[in-house]
Amino acid sequence: MVLYDRIIVPIDGSAGSERVAVHAAALAAVHGAELHGVYVVNAGSFAGLPMESSWEGLDDMLRADAESALDKVERAAESQGVPAETHVLEGTPSREIVEFAERGECDLIVMGTHGRGGIDRLLLGSVAEKVVRASKVPVLTVRIEGGDDDADEYAVEVPDDAAPESPTESPGEVDAAADSTATADGGE
Numbered sequence: 001m002v003l004y005d006r007i008i009v010p011i012d013g014s015a016g017s018e019r020v021a022v023h024a025a026a027l028a029a030v031h032g033a034e035l036h037g038v039y040v041v042n043a044g045s046f047a048g049l050p051m052e053s054s055w056e057g058l059d060d061m062l063r064a065d066a067e068s069a070l071d072k073v074e075r076a077a078e079s080q081g082v083p084a085e086t087h088v089l090e091g092t093p094s095r096e097i098v099e100f101a102e103r104g105e106c107d108l109i110v111m112g113t114h115g116r117g118g119i120d121r122l123l124l125g126s127v128a129e130k131v132v133r134a135s136k137v138p139v140l141t142v143r144i145e146g147g148d149d150d151a152d153e154y155a156v157e158v159p160d161d162a163a164p165e166s167p168t169e170s171p172g173e174v175d176a177a178a179d180s181t182a183t184a185d186g187g188e
Contacts, residue, residue: 009038036084101135
């Protein structure tokens, strides 16, 4: 059985992100792992604003959003009795998440996904998909849309070229394990 010592949960503060934080905290509790909440300030997305409107109070607003999102991770960790640290990073979200996970010797990334497909995925892209494709650290994605549909409640994205390594559990055992720990909400 794979044991996790350090789990990173990137969070963006979106409507479903609490679900991801709770899921990550529950996994950390089961494995006796420490939890690292990460919020990436993507200041580059505001670069097109006129200078006088873009920076006046913008940094304070972005930091307040980060602290609010990271509070969800801290509350989830506290409810599970899991040690947690929070980190505010700046840059491109997918790149910063992957670099933090690899640099910090994390064993698992738990992040939310909207489960977009088709033209939406093509036009909007997905931070979760970029992380899955770029990370050497395993990534568990938690679907945050379709919460009423039990079949879609827990989704794991796997790159098309990934082949399973010798599985030690039957699919039923994996589903049962996910059901016993997955109780969270999440964001991309």
